[in-house]
Amino acid sequence: MEEEILSGAVGPLLCWYREHRRDLPWRKERTFYSVLLSELMLQQTRVEAVKERYTRFLERFPTVESLAAASEDEVLKNWEGLGYYSRARNLHKAAKIIAERGEPRTWVGVRALPGVGDYTAGAISSIALGLKEPAVDGNVLRILTRLLADGRNIDESTAKKHFSDLLRKVYPPETADFTEALMELGAIVCVPNGPPMCGACPWESCCKAHLAGREGEFPVREKKKPRRRETLDVFIFRAGDRYALRKRGAGLLNGLWEFPNSPAGGEIPCGKVLEKKCAKHIFTHVEWQMTGYLIEAEEDPQYIWATASEIRERFAIPSAFKAFMEWIK
Numbered sequence: 001m002e003e004e005i006l007s008g009a010v011g012p013l014l015c016w017y018r019e020h021r022r023d024l025p026w027r028k029e030r031t032f033y034s035v036l037l038s039e040l041m042l043q044q045t046r047v048e049a050v051k052e053r054y055t056r057f058l059e060r061f062p063t064v065e066s067l068a069a070a071s072e073d074e075v076l077k078n079w080e081g082l083g084y085y086s087r088a089r090n091l092h093k094a095a096k097i098i099a100e101r102g103e104p105r106t107w108v109g110v111r112a113l114p115g116v117g118d119y120t121a122g123a124i125s126s127i128a129l130g131l132k133e134p135a136v137d138g139n140v141l142r143i144l145t146r147l148l149a150d151g152r153n154i155d156e157s158t159a160k161k162h163f164s165d166l167l168r169k170v171y172p173p174e175t176a177d178f179t180e181a182l183m184e185l186g187a188i189v190c191v192p193n194g195p196p197m198c199g200a201c202p203w204e205s206c207c208k209a210h211l212a213g214r215e216g217e218f219p220v221r222e223k224k225k226p227r228r229r230e231t232l233d234v235f236i237f238r239a240g241d242r243y244a245l246r247k248r249g250a251g252l253l254n255g256l257w258e259f260p261n262s263p264a265g266g267e268i269p270c271g272k273v274l275e276k277k278c279a280k281h282i283f284t285h286v287e288w289q290m291t292g293y294l295i296e297a298e299e300d301p302q303y304i305w306a307t308a309s310e311i312r313e314r315f316a317i318p319s320a321f322k323a324f325m326e327w328i329k
């Protein structure tokens with residue numbers, strides 16, 4: 001029954017997609033490398049933010065070989081502001097693997113690349129390699145649970161497998177378009193926030209949730225855990241025209257450069273405090289509530305000291321510290 005409904009929904013979705021798809025830069029060219037890049041950039045990041053960065057990155061590293069040959073710092077610098085920097089490191093590692101061994105040809109081969117999980121492996125396999133492999137994320141779970149009025153909890157680990165198996169049975173030969181059409185419907189019609197625009201949906205006449213007037217009841221989810229809140233004091237030490245930086249260790253934002261900081265409530269280091277301001281940054285599972293201090297200091301060899309232009313050009317500083325960059329002059 002489910003398979004029949006889904007199978008009947010494939011044609012209308014493809015027709016709708018061909019007419020209404022957004023003109024996105026990564027939909028023009030579908031080489032393995034360009035699809036790998038766009039899919040890694042699109043992990044956890046909005047389409048709007050990726051659009052311009054994708055093109056710029058490809059101009060800077062036009063081939064997988066050029067990326068493989070770059071230094072990690074250069075790659076991170078070109079990822080600056082996009083966040084979740086492990087993606088950049090994984091992309092760099094994947095480029096080296098591909099430059100050495102060639103492109104994978106199977107889902108398993110794609111999935112084995114660093115930074116590629118089930119969703120991304122499905123997206124790359126179907127978009128770049130023409131394989132009938134689905135990419136099931138929250139957007140796809142939403143449109144399918146509505147189409148089928150399926151009340152299973154989508155936070156259960158088995159939900160993705162269930163819908164992946166179902167999709168695999170109905171994949172048309174136009175694998176790239178079908179994968180992108182599923183994503184597109186979830187992004188612009190059956191939207192994540194707010195009510196779906198059922199009047200514009202190719203599934204309006206077959207969507208079980210819509211026909212029953214129950215769109216709002218799907219998908220069914222477990223209650224989310226609230227984000228952990230961390231409070232930090234951030235110290236922007238200035239000695240002459242140089243500022244103190246240090247490299248982050250293991251964990252969140254590993255290996256990026258940062259201003260010295262410590263959990264809030266500790267001592268404020270000695271030196272004249274010139275400025276003070278509060279800022280907040282939200283990560284997926286953590287929220288940082290920061291108090292920043294601009295402090296006149298002596299050069300301390302435990303840090304790297306860099307001028308404003310060196311910091312802007314050579315050091316990848318996480319967006320979390322952006323609020324304090326106005327002090328770096």
Ligand code: ADE
Nearest residue numbers: 039042043047123180183
């Ligand atoms: N999100 C993840 N992959 C995407 C793609 N190829 N197009 C649009 N949004 C996406």
